[in-house]
Amino acid sequence: MAMLLYCVAEAARSLGCLPPGVQGLPVSRREHLGLTIFYSEDPSRDRWSAPTVRSSALEFHRVLEAVFNSTAIIPFRFPTIVAGGEELREHLDERANYYLLWLEKFRTSVQLEALVSYSGEDRQAAGLRGGKEYLRRRQQTMAAARGWVEKLEAAVAPLATDWRTAIVDSGIRSFAVVERELVAECKERARKLPPPAGVSVRVTGPWPVTEFLDLNGY
Amino acid sequence: VSGQATKIVSSAEPGEDQLSVVEVLDHVLNRGVVVRGSVVISLAGVDLVYLGLDAILTSFETAVRHVATSPPKPSKP
Numbered sequence: 473m474a475m476l477l478y479c480v481a482e483a484a485r486s487l488g489c490l491p492p493g494v495q496g497l498p499v500s501r502r503e504h505l506g507l508t509i510f511y512s513e514d515p516s517r518d519r520w521s522a523p524t525v526r527s528s529a530l531e532f533h534r535v536l537e538a539v540f541n542s543t544a545i546i547p548f549r550f551p552t553i554v555a556g557g558e559e560l561r562e563h564l565d566e567r568a569n570y571y572l573l574w575l576e577k578f579r580t581s582v583q584l585e586a587l588v589s590y591s592g593e594d595r596q597a598a599g600l601r602g603g604k605e606y607l608r609r610r611q612q613t614m615a616a617a618r619g620w621v622e623k624l625e626a627a628v629a630p631l632a633t634d635w636r637t638a639i640v641d642s643g644i645r646s647f648a649v650v651e652r653e654l655v656a657e658c659k660e661r662a663r664k665l666p667p668p669a670g671v672s673v674r675v676t677g678p679w680p681v682t683e684f685l686d687l688n689g690y
Numbered sequence: 691v692s693g694q695a696t697k698i699v700s701s702a703e704p705g706e707d708q709l710s711v712v713e714v715l716d717h718v719l720n721r722g723v724v725v726r727g728s729v730v731i732s733l734a735g736v737d738l739v740y741l742g743l744d745a746i747l748t749s750f751e752t753a754v755r756h757v758a759t760s761p762p763k764p765s766k767p
Contacts, residue, residue, distance in 0.1 A: 530711065530714060546723055548724075567723075685723075
């Protein structure tokens with residue numbers, strides 16, 4: 473019977489009640505090699521049409537959140553479906569050591585994220601002042617965004633066990649691994665840093681630690 | 691000159707603290723473990739990940755045939 477996989481966690485962690493799974497399917501759990509894996513059985517064909525992908529993804533998120541509130545998890549990307557229990561066992565036999573290594577490393581940690589976006593004001597200005605002015609404004613905005621990220625790193629990185637920044641099309645993304653108990657303090661420090669003009673900032677989390685999982689060497 | 695205030699958002703639930711649905715979808719669709727040997731098909735711009743052709747659903751048969759002729763994508767977290 474096909475199984476939709478949500479996430480894995482260390483076994484024997486106490487958990488609260490879980491919400492219904494995707495499309496109302498019950499969420500089951502199975503222990504294997506020191507791991508607990510969360511899944512729903514029989515995701516039938518009728519449950520997987522384009523209009524339901526979005527709502528199903530949100531239901532998937534709620535299950536992850538319910539487990540993540542109690543313990544560290546490694547989520548599967550939605551929707552990951554295995555053909556049945558035998559295939560799941562084979563997968564866990566192959567990956568269990570890797571999952572356990574990272575779950576132990578990030579047992580008490582969460583991921584916070586900051587998305588620093590160019591707000592588009594410079595683009596509107598470009599319509600009035602031409603391409604050269606637009607490029608100049610754009611450079612200023614990007615420099616301001618980088619400057620803000622440097623301030624954020626100076627404020628939050630001392631509380632973080634790991635930090636990573638990536639340039640994306642819309643701006644800059646920063647990721648921090650912090651202890652759960654330090655989330656509020658990190659957010660407060662970020663809140664005290666107003667973004668510069670032309671830049672918008674969203675700090676989100678706590679999320680499961682995913683950006684820092686490393687498959688190299690596995 | 692300062693812009694807008696820094697928005698601080700919880701990841702608990704879309705709609706609470708203005709966590710956007712887009713951010714949640716970005717996480718569940720793009721973050722996390724991809725099972726090695728899985729097949730990735732795309733439906734309405736959304737990548738769907740499956741392990742084992744037996745589990746792929748009939749309604750996706752056309753897409754699966756297309757994927758079966760394409761080189762596999764590498765696994766990554």
